[in-house]
Amino acid sequence: MTTTNAAPAAAPGEQARVLTLRVNGIEQRGIAGPGTTLLEFLREELGLTGSKRGCDLGECGCCSVLVDGRPMLSCLLLAADVAGSEITTIEGIARGETLHPLQQAMVDEGAIQCGFCTPAMVINGVDLFNRTASPSRDEIKACVSATVCRCTGYNRIEQAFVTTAERLSGKGGAR
Amino acid sequence: MSSLNIVGRPVPQIDSRDKVLGRARFTDDIRLHHPLEVAILRSPHASARIVAVDTSRAAALPGVRGIVTGADFRHTFGVLVISKDEPAIARERVRYIGEPVAAVAAETADLAAAALALIEIRYEVTDTCLDPRAGLKPVAEPLHPGLGRDNNLHKQVDQHYGDVGAGLAAAPVVVEKRFTFAPVTHAFTEPHATQVAVDGRGNLTVYSATQVPHYLHMAMAEVLEIPEHRIRIIKPHLGGGFGGKSDPFPHEMIAAKLALVTGRNVRVNFSREEVFISNHGRHPTTMTMKLGYDPQQGVTAIDADIVIDGGAYGSFGVVTTYYNGILLQGPYRLDNLHFRTRRVYTNKPMCGAMRGHGGVNARFAAEVLLDMALVQAGVDPCQGRIDMIHRPNTLLSGGFRITSVGLKGGLEEAMRRSGWRDKYGRLPYGKGVGVACGFYISGSAAHIHRNNRPSSTVRLTLEFDGTVTVYSGAADIGQGIDTILAMMAAEVLGIGLDQVKVVVADTQLTPVDLGSYSSRVTFMAGNAARNAAISMRRLLVAAACRLLELPEPAWEKPEPPGDFFRQGRRRPDYSSDYLGPNPDYDSDGFRLANGQVTQVASGRSVPFLEAVRRALDEPGILQTFGTYRSPKLGGTFKGAAAGLSPSYSFTAFIVEVTVDPETGFVKVDRATCAHDCGTVLNPLAVQGQIEGCIHMGLGQALMEEVVHYDGVVQNASFLEYKIPSAFEQPEVVLVPTPSDETEGPFGAKEGGEGPLAPIIPAIANAIYDAVGVRLTEVPMRPDRVLAALRKAGAA
């Protein structure tokens, strides 16, 4: 083994600088290099670890956040490229302790197993329910297919979406 | 037993609110003080000798704090005591592409990556063995010369039960086929991650995404050559395991070592590619199987010859080798069984345990052959199976003790619910139904490490406010064991789930549970938690009796079971907490409910909180323990312990498929599942486990396949390793499948793995019903379906 104590060099080719992003309704500052992704910025600089790094290549969906209201993959966005946009992470979805109806339905329907994809499922679902209160079965499938879940087989998650739609339309009522 | 308050009701996981708010902390979400970032250099060669390692240039890079190489680790490790063959970092030779060859801890991730590029390793490339068949022949340089063989055979198991020759000779129908199974892998969403905090006394706190904190604890102490007390393993929230996190891993050893040598906190996390090339997935398998069938007797014999490709190291492979054969002993009566399984080392990432461990591929072969035999014999595939299912309370020739079996009723109900009789053989071309069954262990009765300790121990503490805390080493990997533990305590003590806290998977604070693998935790940790709660309940009843000036009930103190490994030798009564198998907890005439402790006969009661205070006032602290030990099981022959379980789950699937004869695409429309997991403790959890099994089985059946080119994993991504999306998942119908399980907690058996195996052959059998072809290569990709159709002259 080798241990050393020399001072660290600046990372090669980095012009790291202070970046301000509007996240969950407030301006938040951190350090970002040109290649820093939004996901890294959220997790490492802002400590918002609810957005997950599942693949870092835009394939699993677990890093989904809302950018100006639409879900996007924060691992494929440069932090500097979304300056000026409104970013909403899973930490910004609930109103205080009141869960979003989809969050509540995910809990009630047992749609959560390991929970690693859960924030992304919620983020994508919030966008869906912002656009329509009564999504079709195919719209739900498309929304759920946006994120890889290896635990649930998606059935309970889809059920949570159906339950949310029922509750929003007043048909189901709370359990 | 009085009516149940919590058990049997749909209970969301107790941490689901944290998860849905994004607050649940997974390993990589933990923020240690100023950690060093660890990067691992990996071998670009499948097989090579390491001639020279020069880390001097990397070490000179400012900001690099520590570098470790193979020279820093003397001991190899492995989850099984019998195959501790994996180094933390390759030392003299590398055996697969991606094997760690050096690691760096640096102030930033970029610096760590830059340092890796400065490490110079000279390799001398050696002969590569990628094909297990080739590895069975003599090779110039075996992967593991220490085994003393001239080839790459790792483990051979050759076992006979009954008389296979006679069984086959007597059978009116004998079918035989060769099957191949591609490698598949767990593909959990959370990549491997470990963080290590080190204090001023050199004590390590290891946060790791592991299914087996206890095994990691032991292995790490051995590899790092420090006493166990200097290591504390904590499993934070874990993003899926499925067996893929059930071994101690090199990166865990590397991170801990780097923390020790730098005196700094460290952090390591994997790229998705690193997850794929670390693998530990299901063994690629080739299998020739012969099955005899007699409509009067059922399956008369199975003879199987199986080769499994183990990859570079042992992992759980010895167990896999046994399971491929011995798990053919159910779910049907089978007196004559012979199998030979050979596990072969190859220069690929190692294979290990994956959901349904060892039983999945052999189950496919058996169920497809059985289907062929039933069709040939003109017997209905469902009815034929029902007639052969094990009866409750039977001892199998291989030594398995079958306790409860509810499958017969379950499959009959599944037939009704799926409309089997109207559909089988009657659907239009391209549509079909198929059936298959399976069974699985509820934990292994025998320990990996030979000792007589309990399989699981739970500590329960009582607080002055009447709440309790469950301390358990069990690892919640998403299956919901934390919730089950809380349910056990709440049910027994007659309190609400909100009055139970769980402290789990922390080797400093929690008693040992062996880990989340082989479908053991609900059965074993659940029983331990239930027993701890029963002991606590007795203390509370005793306190209530003192308050009510009643005599204490006389509780029995049963004898603990004998030595597990040495038959007939009684062991000393070291467990004052042993309560007997599945003790009844409320036959003492008292009821704990609605905040009262009540003597049922007299109706006299005291408030629960008063009983709590009476019990606590004197000692100031109250804790109880509960354990689970398997009863003595099995024979004495070599390998007899493999597959022994205190209880087995049983599953049947009826699936409906649509096969597109133009493209070969198979769409599973509906899966009707009868899964006998005894008492359904938590319907939400059981449903989730079954649906998850369907997802994973569907993937293996139709699309999943790890592709190697020249030993390198060529589809190490979620884009190219195809796991089914929400669109591919079928509609799921679950039918009640009760059974009278007496030894599981509240009568529960496993539900997390058993349902995986039978879904795959059920799909194959449905394809046959739909278009008349038998697929023997898994995954049953569209091009293979189409090729089979062409060969059959139908396309």
Next chain:
Amino acid sequence: MTTRMTGFDFERPAGLPALRGLLARLGKEQRRFTLAAGGTDLMPQLKQQQLATEVLVSLNGVGELAGIELASDGTLRIGALTRLAEVAESPLVRERQPALAAVAARVGSPQIRNRATLGGNLLVNNRCVYVNQSPLNRTVHAPCFKVDGDVCHIVKSAVRGKLPQCQARFVSDTAPVLLLLDARLVLLRGRGERRVPLRRFYRNDGMERNVLKPGEVLGWIEVPPAGGLRIDYDKLAVRNALDFPSLGVAVGVREDERGEPVELAVALTGLGTHPLHWRFALVGGAAPAAVVAQACARAEKSVTTYQQDFFPRDYRKKMIGTFVRRGLRRLGRGAWT
């Protein structure tokens, strides 16, 4: 280990004039730059070091290039930066060019469509099992032409610079539909612009993929009125989510004012280095079924495919005809199949 991107500068010009100025400056300084729109295709390549750049220029501040307009002649003028989700959801596109709206909804995943642009999809990099890999993977097989190496693992006899030097396959879903619609691209360079029909845009190579010149920016995609052409697109993919097309087939039938079919058109993606398309007249005697058979045979014969995908090459080839016939059935022309 987290895959971090380092070693480049980031620029995000606000508006077209700023973009022009920046590109002029970068050209003068001779700095290697890469244009990024949605970045959903580019970021993984940067992370995996499949390409390197000195300056990453984000186009996301160039608002002029986003949006959908209807010209007086019925041509849809779609800014190259228009997100695929917007194309899919646009009432204008859905009404005027439903096949384009439909295919835009088939690309990638919902989150990708919210970010990825129509221009980006037309420029999506060609893919190959030997290229779209990690650095570790690429050291196992020698680096190939496309990643600055000197070999093609698919066609060993390939020579650098002699097209086709690279067999990385074309994977844009939208290109075949836009080809059949006779789309034109407006390419911006300096202060000028030029129009290139999409059918002349692509080249037969996985590296020199198209006629876009260095410094040229894809500005708009112009889609003329469909003129009686109805198009069906379907893709061969393992899953109905995320996957690139292993094969994508656009089938078009053009009808005259009386509803009589006059033309059959077929375009392919997912096979070969560039999209292929054919048109066949349906007037003048030949029975439509014969034309369809001829079209399928022609397509199957013309494409070059290699073992580069989840599906074996023979299977993908065989599926061309199947997909053409299925497309026709969805267009109500099942009688021809």
